[in-house]
Amino acid sequence: MDYRNILFSVADGIARITLNRPERLNAFNVAMHEELRHALQRVESAAAERTVRVLVLTGAGRAFCAGQDLADRSVDPGAAAPDLGASIELYYGPLVLALRRLSVPVLCVVNGVAAGAGANLPLACDIVIAARSAHFIEAFCNLGLIPDTGGTYFLPRLLGPARATALAMLGDKLSAEQAAAWGLIWKCVDDAQLAAEADALARRLAAAPTLGVLRTRQALQASGLNTLEAQLDLERDFMRELGRSNDYREGVSAFLEKRPPRFTGA
Structure with a gap:
């Protein structure tokens, strides 16, 4: 595909x-x-071949x-009135699910204003x-x-009902600094440091034990619906799988040998 918008x-x-x-x-x-759908499919294919270990999503210009x-x-x-439900069904919903299910961690770098769907899209990412x-x-x-693009799902879970309701009903600006203080995002950094911080995080995630990172995501996502007993069972199953991975063996060997680990995502 000839990309003209990304x-x-x-x-x-x-x-x-x-x-x-x-x-x-x-x-959008x-x-x-x-x-974007086509590019995410390419990322998923590359992840299967382990040539991609992390995705960075950001915007060009001042937004x-x-x-x-x-x-x-x-x-x-x-x-005729536009069918906004079809827009969610065909585009925004699948986009959120694709990000949540991607086989590599997703780092979102918010470089400027994030409004409407653009405010909620980052919340579908991992960091x-x-x-x-x-x-x-x-x-x-x-x-x-x-609020669409998962907004009615993510906001109350991240902020609690009071803050989520006020933001959704009033539409007030939430600064990046306040978003970080409230737990909506991981971190707010000075503009001049954003690119360097993003690059360092991306490289850190690219060198991480990818399977363990993905199972961490899945376990955290499941915890909102699971009972404690079900969550403990899920932890058992994931730990059993991860304990047999090459990355676990490498992590233990590196710790005992006092050297940096060399994870491959396997």
Whole structure:
């Protein structure tokens, strides 16, 4: 596919996807959705071959993503009303699930404003860092809508019902610094340090024991629905599997030999 709305690259085990419509603050249109879906499929294929060990998702220019490009839909009085449910079913829902199920950890680097779907997309990723100048806006209420792209799922789980409700109903800006303090994201860093911090984290994840990282993600995701007994059973099953992995053997050997481990993701 000829990418016109995203940038895609792979180097040193790190895949990078950059939303690349800076003139529209990287707002989503159908073409961007299709390109992003194609790129994520490439990442998944490369993960199976262990040539990619981590994905970095970010935006070009002064925004991460301003959500849906409203100019991509017609709301003229004479036009048929858009089917927003179809948009969720065909694009935003599958995008969230693809990120949550990707076979490598996902690092989201929020470089600027993250609004609407762009505010919730990072929450589907594993680790989120943001520039100090960035902010998050649940802008849906200004259009008479509900938070989508998993917003109604992620926000109350990360922030609790009181903060989630106020953000969703009022649409106030949430600074990156406050987002980190509230636990919505992992870290807020100075703008000048964002690229270096992102690169260091990406390289760290690319060198990590990938299977263990993925099972950690799956276990944490399952804990919200499992009973304690079921969660203990899941921990047992995952630990049994991971204890037979090459990475576990390498981790123990490196510890005993007092050297850095060389994990392969196997």
